Amino acid sequence: MRSEALIEASGLAVGYDGEAAISAVDFSLAPGERMALLGPNGGGKTTLLRALLGELRPLAGQLRVGARCATVPQTERSQLDYPVSALDVAAMGALSRLPWWRRPGRRERAVASEALHKVGLGDLAQETFGKLSGGQRQRVLIARSLVQDAQILLLDEPFSGLDRPSSEGLEALVDSLAAERRGVMIATHDLEQARRWDSVLCLNRTQVAAGPPEEVLDLAVLEATYGGAIVELPGSDSRAILPPHHH
Amino acid sequence: MLEPFQLPFVQRGLIEVLLLAVPAGLLGTWIVLRGLAFFSHAVGTATFPGLVLADGLGFAAPLGAFGAAVAFSTGATALRGRRSGQDAVVALVLVACLAAGVILASDVFGSGANVETLLFGSLLLVDRADLLLAAAAAAATLLANLLIGQHWLRAGFDPTLAGSTGPSQRIFDAVLLGLVALATVAALTVVGALLVAALFVVPAITARLLTERLLSWQLLSVGLVALEGTVGLWLSVKTNAPPGATIACVAGATFALVAMVRGLAGGVAVA
Numbered sequence: 001m002r003s004e005a006l007i008e009a010s011g012l013a014v015g016y017d018g019e020a021a022i023s024a025v026d027f028s029l030a031p032g033e034r035m036a037l038l039g040p041n042g043g044g045k046t047t048l049l050r051a052l053l054g055e056l057r058p059l060a061g062q063l064r065v066g067a068r069c070a071t072v073p074q075t076e077r078s079q080l081d082y083p084v085s086a087l088d089v090a091a092m093g094a095l096s097r098l099p100w101w102r103r104p105g106r107r108e109r110a111v112a113s114e115a116l117h118k119v120g121l122g123d124l125a126q127e128t129f130g131k132l133s134g135g136q137r138q139r140v141l142i143a144r145s146l147v148q149d150a151q152i153l154l155l156d157e158p159f160s161g162l163d164r165p166s167s168e169g170l171e172a173l174v175d176s177l178a179a180e181r182r183g184v185m186i187a188t189h190d191l192e193q194a195r196r197w198d199s200v201l202c203l204n205r206t207q208v209a210a211g212p213p214e215e216v217l218d219l220a221v222l223e224a225t226y227g228g229a230i231v232e233l234p235g236s237d238s239r240a241i242l243p244p245h246h247h
Numbered sequence: 248m249l250e251p252f253q254l255p256f257v258q259r260g261l262i263e264v265l266l267l268a269v270p271a272g273l274l275g276t277w278i279v280l281r282g283l284a285f286f287s288h289a290v291g292t293a294t295f296p297g298l299v300l301a302d303g304l305g306f307a308a309p310l311g312a313f314g315a316a317v318a319f320s321t322g323a324t325a326l327r328g329r330r331s332g333q334d335a336v337v338a339l340v341l342v343a344c345l346a347a348g349v350i351l352a353s354d355v356f357g358s359g360a361n362v363e364t365l366l367f368g369s370l371l372l373v374d375r376a377d378l379l380l381a382a383a384a385a386a387a388t389l390l391a392n393l394l395i396g397q398h399w400l401r402a403g404f405d406p407t408l409a410g411s412t413g414p415s416q417r418i419f420d421a422v423l424l425g426l427v428a429l430a431t432v433a434a435l436t437v438v439g440a441l442l443v444a445a446l447f448v449v450p451a452i453t454a455r456l457l458t459e460r461l462l463s464w465q466l467l468s469v470g471l472v473a474l475e476g477t478v479g480l481w482l483s484v485k486t487n488a489p490p491g492a493t494i495a496c497v498a499g500a501t502f503a504l505v506a507m508v509r510g511l512a513g514g515v516a517v518a
Contacts, residue, residue, distance in 0.1 A: 079404055082403070082404055095401055100415060
């Protein structure tokens with residue numbers, strides 16, 4: 001299993017200006033694996049994603065990324081006013097594989113259109129990106145990473161602000177991407193969701209734990225990951241993590 | 248009514264404005280999308296000391312202006328890496344350039360009445376070299392828009408996307424800033440150092456109110472610059488006001504009108 005891993009990190013430290021923002025990170029991501037990336041804001045999730053994308057070099061340890069990696073970021077406010085259609089955004093995924101002077105042509109747009117169909121947005125290809133719902137925008141950005149032909153998808157809190165049906169639809173899409181043997185890493189604050197996936201990686205400036213959720217996610221790990229931000233929900237066995245602005 | 252356009256110097260001015268419509272309209276859309284509106288205003292103003300130097304020492308004005316524009320762009324880009332905010336750095340360099348220009352004009356060269364021309368433009372000064380420069384800026388912008396516009400679009404949409412942060416993207420962005428500097432220098436004679444933004448930014452923002460796609464936005468922006476430039480020139484001759492100021496007034500009034508109509512029709516969105 002390990003030899004065919006899409007990502008392998010051992011003793012990894014990454015940071016800025018020579019100072020480590022995360023350290024001692026050891027994990028691997030296999031094809032078809034859905035991994036939840038848990039941690040507080042400022043805990044190093046984005047730093048790790050940037051390292052996986054090759055934007056930051058390891059300060060220590062080893063990092064091997066064995067397949068094309070694409071990121072699915074959160075929608076920025078400025079993007080809502082952008083004069084592009086869903087198809088235009090999906091087609092941007094082709095740019096990294098084209099010579100610098102080439103625009104996405106008919107062939108690339110056909111691939112982009114196919115990717116939009118795959119994420120269930122075939123009918124909205126010509127809609128302005130900013131007019132789509134939050135869940136639909138996440139799907140467009142996933143379609144863009146499919147056009148990039150990425151085998152590893154890095155989703156940065158894709159469920160933030162989504163209503164329940166959109167969230168469930170997006171989760172089903174994540175499942176189908178994993179079924180195609182793509183590795184999917186999802187930064188999230190939703191513990192219940194993380195329990196449904198194959199593995200979790202808990203970060204709080206250093207790696208707290210990594211492994212299958214049923215083995216890893218106990219109270220001690222969660223407290224080390226989130227500090228005192230965990231509350232027991234009254235009248236149930238569930239625990240909730242307070243969003244950072246409630247601190 | 249159209250008799251001003253029979254005058255040779257107005258005809259040259261008109262050709263100049265129509266040529267400038269291509270770089271101003273195209274670059275205007277990128278300036279708005281990439282958040283460079285203040286930068287483009289500042290790069291125009293930054294040419295002022297270069298123009299004063301050229302006027303005082305007697306060398307070609309575009310050379311002085313382009314030198315100052317490049318120095319400004321390089322300085323602003325170099326300082327941008329530090330902790331100060333991007334706008335704060337641009338404002339800092341802008342003030343320094345304006346102050347240097349005023350001191351050079353008043354105390355070193357005694358430029359006097361020329362200062363108004365340098366700041367607000369003059370139709371009388373448009374010559375063949377200006378037309379050639381405007382044509383060169385138009386051709387270069389058109390070519391870059393076709394070849395690397397897709398990279399400007401992607402980087403503006405998603406600055407963190409892999410590929411948007413690599414070395415080649417830095418080159419594409421430098422080309423964009425260089426073209427803004429070149430087109431600004433080409434537009435200086437007609438609109439002057441202070442009002443260059445009237446040609447680059449205002450028509451693009453106005454056109455954005457009317458369209459949701461890049462291609463139609465760019466075509467509309469080019470058309471608006473041509474139209475507002477022509478009307479502004481006509482008004483400039485009729486009122487004997489500097490062309491930069493009349494073009495700015497026409498562009499501003501058009502924006503206000505379109506925004507009002509759009510507002511009444513429901514919803515205004517500016518990128």
